[in-house]
Amino acid sequence: MTRPILNAIHHVAIICSDYTHSKQFYTQLLGLSVIAENYRRERDSWKLDLALPNGNQLELFSFPNPPARPSQPEAQGLRHLAFVVDDVAAFTTYLTQNGVAVEPIRIDEFTGKAFTFFQDPDGLPLELYQR
Template sequence: MTRPVLSAIHHVAIICSDYARSKQFYTQLLGLTVIAENYRQERDSWKLDLALPNGNQIELFSFPNPPPRPSKPEAQGLRHLAFVVDSVAEFADYLTQNDVAVELIRIDEFTGKAFTFFQDPDGLPLELYQR
Protein backbone atom coordinates (compact mmCIF):
# COMPACT_ATOMS: atom_id res chain seq x y z
CA MET A 1 0.00 0.00 0.00
CA THR A 2 1.26 3.46 -0.86
CA ARG A 3 1.77 5.63 2.18
CA PRO A 4 -0.86 8.40 2.45
CA VAL A 5 0.42 11.95 2.93
CA LEU A 6 0.22 14.04 6.10
CA SER A 7 -0.51 17.47 4.65
CA ALA A 8 -0.55 19.86 7.61
CA ILE A 9 -1.06 20.30 11.34
CA HIS A 10 -4.73 21.10 11.97
CA HIS A 11 -4.55 22.03 15.65
CA VAL A 12 -2.76 21.61 18.95
CA ALA A 13 -4.95 21.02 22.01
CA ILE A 14 -3.97 22.27 25.44
CA ILE A 15 -5.66 21.54 28.76
CA CYS A 16 -5.27 24.39 31.19
CA SER A 17 -5.52 24.64 34.95
CA ASP A 18 -7.22 28.07 35.00
CA TYR A 19 -9.50 28.75 32.01
CA ALA A 20 -9.90 32.52 32.48
CA ARG A 21 -6.16 33.06 32.94
CA SER A 22 -5.29 30.90 29.93
CA LYS A 23 -7.97 32.47 27.73
CA GLN A 24 -6.56 35.92 28.55
CA PHE A 25 -3.01 34.72 27.87
CA TYR A 26 -3.77 33.23 24.43
CA THR A 27 -6.22 35.90 23.23
CA GLN A 28 -4.95 39.10 24.82
CA LEU A 29 -1.24 38.48 25.33
CA LEU A 30 -0.54 36.31 22.26
CA GLY A 31 -3.27 37.85 20.09
CA LEU A 32 -4.92 34.66 18.84
CA THR A 33 -8.39 35.08 17.33
CA VAL A 34 -11.39 33.33 18.91
CA ILE A 35 -13.11 31.08 16.37
CA ALA A 36 -15.60 29.47 18.76
CA GLU A 37 -16.15 29.07 22.48
CA ASN A 38 -18.30 26.20 23.70
CA TYR A 39 -19.22 25.02 27.18
CA ARG A 40 -19.71 21.27 27.43
CA GLN A 41 -22.01 20.93 30.43
CA GLU A 42 -21.79 17.13 30.66
CA ARG A 43 -18.01 17.45 31.16
CA ASP A 44 -18.03 20.79 33.03
CA SER A 45 -15.55 21.85 30.37
CA TRP A 46 -14.86 24.84 28.19
CA LYS A 47 -13.50 24.42 24.64
CA LEU A 48 -12.03 27.56 23.10
CA ASP A 49 -10.99 27.35 19.44
CA LEU A 50 -8.28 29.86 18.55
CA ALA A 51 -6.72 30.77 15.18
CA LEU A 52 -3.15 31.68 14.39
CA PRO A 53 -2.64 34.12 11.50
CA ASN A 54 -1.71 31.29 9.09
CA GLY A 55 -4.90 29.37 9.89
CA ASN A 56 -3.39 26.85 12.32
CA GLN A 57 -5.47 26.40 15.44
CA ILE A 58 -5.14 25.84 19.15
CA GLU A 59 -7.94 24.23 21.12
CA LEU A 60 -7.90 25.35 24.74
CA PHE A 61 -9.77 23.06 27.14
CA SER A 62 -10.67 23.31 30.80
CA PHE A 63 -11.54 20.39 33.03
CA PRO A 64 -12.25 20.40 36.76
CA ASN A 65 -9.02 19.77 38.71
CA PRO A 66 -6.84 18.31 35.93
CA PRO A 67 -3.90 16.29 37.24
CA PRO A 68 -0.40 17.14 36.10
CA ARG A 69 0.29 15.32 32.86
CA PRO A 70 2.31 12.14 32.84
CA SER A 71 0.47 10.97 29.68
CA LYS A 72 -3.07 9.87 30.56
CA PRO A 73 -5.77 10.68 31.59
CA GLU A 74 -6.35 14.00 29.86
CA ALA A 75 -4.51 16.54 31.94
CA GLN A 76 -2.99 20.02 32.09
CA GLY A 77 -0.56 20.61 29.25
CA LEU A 78 -0.34 19.31 25.68
CA ARG A 79 -3.37 17.15 24.88
CA HIS A 80 -2.54 15.88 21.39
CA LEU A 81 -1.11 16.80 18.01
CA ALA A 82 -3.51 16.57 15.05
CA PHE A 83 -2.64 16.01 11.42
CA VAL A 84 -4.89 16.94 8.50
CA VAL A 85 -5.45 14.08 6.04
CA ASP A 86 -7.59 13.64 2.95
CA SER A 87 -9.12 10.44 4.35
CA VAL A 88 -9.11 9.50 8.04
CA ALA A 89 -10.23 5.98 7.14
CA GLU A 90 -7.45 5.49 4.57
CA PHE A 91 -4.72 6.70 6.91
CA ALA A 92 -6.14 4.69 9.83
CA ASP A 93 -6.04 1.58 7.61
CA TYR A 94 -2.43 2.38 6.70
CA LEU A 95 -1.47 2.67 10.39
CA THR A 96 -3.29 -0.54 11.29
CA GLN A 97 -1.51 -2.38 8.48
CA ASN A 98 1.75 -1.17 10.02
CA ASP A 99 0.89 -2.53 13.49
CA VAL A 100 -0.16 0.80 15.01
CA ALA A 101 -3.30 0.63 17.16
CA VAL A 102 -5.95 3.14 16.07
CA GLU A 103 -9.12 4.08 17.94
CA LEU A 104 -12.53 3.91 16.28
CA ILE A 105 -13.25 6.78 13.90
CA ARG A 106 -15.61 9.32 15.42
CA ILE A 107 -17.37 12.49 14.23
CA ASP A 108 -16.59 15.85 15.88
CA GLU A 109 -19.81 17.08 17.51
CA PHE A 110 -19.09 20.71 16.58
CA THR A 111 -17.67 20.41 13.04
CA GLY A 112 -19.13 17.14 11.70
CA LYS A 113 -15.62 16.03 10.62
CA ALA A 114 -14.22 12.51 11.05
CA PHE A 115 -11.28 11.96 13.42
CA THR A 116 -9.42 9.27 15.27
CA PHE A 117 -6.50 8.89 17.66
CA PHE A 118 -3.37 6.78 17.82
CA GLN A 119 -0.11 7.01 19.78
CA ASP A 120 3.54 7.46 18.94
CA PRO A 121 6.04 4.99 20.40
CA ASP A 122 6.27 7.02 23.61
CA GLY A 123 2.50 7.13 24.09
CA LEU A 124 2.05 10.72 22.85
CA PRO A 125 -1.54 11.05 21.64
CA LEU A 126 -1.78 11.88 17.95
CA GLU A 127 -4.89 12.58 15.90
CA LEU A 128 -5.91 12.24 12.27
CA TYR A 129 -8.43 14.92 11.27
CA GLN A 130 -10.45 14.96 8.06
CA ARG A 131 -9.63 17.75 5.57
Protein backbone atom coordinates (compact mmCIF):
# COMPACT_ATOMS: atom_id res chain seq x y z
CA MET A 1 0.00 0.00 0.00
CA THR A 2 1.29 3.45 -0.88
CA ARG A 3 1.75 5.81 2.05
CA PRO A 4 -0.84 8.64 1.99
CA ILE A 5 0.51 12.22 1.96
CA LEU A 6 -0.01 14.93 4.57
CA ASN A 7 -0.65 18.05 2.47
CA ALA A 8 -0.53 20.92 4.98
CA ILE A 9 -1.37 22.00 8.51
CA HIS A 10 -5.03 22.96 8.57
CA HIS A 11 -5.11 24.62 12.01
CA VAL A 12 -3.49 24.95 15.40
CA ALA A 13 -5.77 24.90 18.45
CA ILE A 14 -5.09 27.09 21.49
CA ILE A 15 -6.92 26.98 24.84
CA CYS A 16 -6.96 30.36 26.59
CA SER A 17 -7.73 31.41 30.15
CA ASP A 18 -9.44 34.74 29.31
CA TYR A 19 -11.38 34.42 26.06
CA THR A 20 -12.11 38.14 25.62
CA HIS A 21 -8.49 39.15 26.22
CA SER A 22 -7.10 36.44 23.91
CA LYS A 23 -9.65 37.23 21.20
CA GLN A 24 -8.55 40.88 21.26
CA PHE A 25 -4.86 39.87 21.18
CA TYR A 26 -5.18 37.58 18.15
CA THR A 27 -7.70 39.66 16.17
CA GLN A 28 -6.94 43.30 16.99
CA LEU A 29 -3.23 43.18 17.86
CA LEU A 30 -2.05 40.39 15.54
CA GLY A 31 -4.69 41.09 12.88
CA LEU A 32 -6.10 37.61 12.27
CA SER A 33 -9.53 37.45 10.59
CA VAL A 34 -12.53 35.83 12.24
CA ILE A 35 -13.93 32.94 10.21
CA ALA A 36 -16.51 31.84 12.77
CA GLU A 37 -17.29 32.29 16.45
CA ASN A 38 -19.47 29.78 18.29
CA TYR A 39 -20.55 29.29 21.89
CA ARG A 40 -20.91 25.63 22.86
CA ARG A 41 -23.37 25.75 25.74
CA GLU A 42 -22.98 22.08 26.72
CA ARG A 43 -19.25 22.67 27.32
CA ASP A 44 -19.51 26.30 28.50
CA SER A 45 -16.91 26.97 25.82
CA TRP A 46 -16.24 29.48 23.07
CA LYS A 47 -14.61 28.36 19.81
CA LEU A 48 -13.16 31.08 17.59
CA ASP A 49 -11.84 30.14 14.14
CA LEU A 50 -9.21 32.61 12.89
CA ALA A 51 -7.54 32.87 9.48
CA LEU A 52 -4.09 33.93 8.41
CA PRO A 53 -3.70 35.47 4.92
CA ASN A 54 -2.35 32.21 3.44
CA GLY A 55 -5.34 30.15 4.56
CA ASN A 56 -3.82 28.60 7.70
CA GLN A 57 -6.10 28.73 10.70
CA LEU A 58 -5.95 29.07 14.47
CA GLU A 59 -8.73 27.79 16.71
CA LEU A 60 -9.08 29.66 19.99
CA PHE A 61 -10.98 27.81 22.73
CA SER A 62 -12.18 28.78 26.19
CA PHE A 63 -13.00 26.21 28.86
CA PRO A 64 -13.88 26.68 32.53
CA ASN A 65 -10.71 26.48 34.65
CA PRO A 66 -8.20 25.03 32.16
CA PRO A 67 -4.94 23.88 33.77
CA ALA A 68 -1.92 26.13 33.29
CA ARG A 69 0.93 25.13 30.98
CA PRO A 70 3.51 23.27 33.12
CA SER A 71 6.54 25.25 31.94
CA GLN A 72 7.90 26.86 28.83
CA PRO A 73 9.26 26.69 26.28
CA GLU A 74 10.84 23.31 26.91
CA ALA A 75 7.80 21.41 28.25
CA GLN A 76 6.67 18.35 26.32
CA GLY A 77 4.11 19.14 23.67
CA LEU A 78 3.87 22.27 21.57
CA ARG A 79 7.13 24.20 21.90
CA HIS A 80 5.99 27.37 20.12
CA LEU A 81 3.89 28.65 17.25
CA ALA A 82 5.83 30.53 14.54
CA PHE A 83 4.42 33.18 12.20
CA VAL A 84 6.16 34.20 8.97
CA VAL A 85 6.46 38.00 8.63
CA ASP A 86 8.01 40.27 6.01
CA ASP A 87 9.96 42.33 8.55
CA VAL A 88 10.73 40.93 12.01
CA ALA A 89 12.15 44.25 13.23
CA ALA A 90 9.07 46.23 12.17
CA PHE A 91 6.68 43.72 13.75
CA THR A 92 8.79 43.68 16.92
CA THR A 93 8.54 47.47 17.14
CA TYR A 94 4.77 47.28 16.63
CA LEU A 95 4.37 44.71 19.40
CA THR A 96 6.62 46.65 21.79
CA GLN A 97 4.66 49.86 21.13
CA ASN A 98 1.52 47.92 22.07
CA GLY A 99 2.89 46.75 25.42
CA VAL A 100 4.04 43.26 24.39
CA ALA A 101 7.45 42.14 25.69
CA VAL A 102 9.57 40.79 22.85
CA GLU A 103 12.93 39.05 23.10
CA PRO A 104 15.92 40.52 21.23
CA ILE A 105 15.99 39.62 17.55
CA ARG A 106 18.35 36.77 16.73
CA ILE A 107 19.63 35.27 13.48
CA ASP A 108 19.00 31.59 12.72
CA GLU A 109 22.47 30.06 12.40
CA PHE A 110 21.33 27.64 9.69
CA THR A 111 19.12 29.86 7.49
CA GLY A 112 20.49 33.34 8.21
CA LYS A 113 16.91 34.55 8.84
CA ALA A 114 15.90 36.90 11.65
CA PHE A 115 13.54 35.64 14.36
CA THR A 116 12.30 36.52 17.83
CA PHE A 117 9.86 35.31 20.47
CA PHE A 118 6.98 36.85 22.43
CA GLN A 119 4.02 35.44 24.37
CA ASP A 120 0.27 35.49 24.03
CA PRO A 121 -1.85 36.52 27.04
CA ASP A 122 -1.54 33.00 28.53
CA GLY A 123 2.21 32.75 28.07
CA LEU A 124 2.08 30.58 24.94
CA PRO A 125 5.41 31.13 23.19
CA LEU A 126 4.97 32.73 19.78
CA GLU A 127 7.71 33.33 17.22
CA LEU A 128 8.12 35.81 14.40
CA TYR A 129 10.25 34.41 11.56
CA GLN A 130 11.56 36.44 8.62
CA ARG A 131 10.12 35.50 5.20
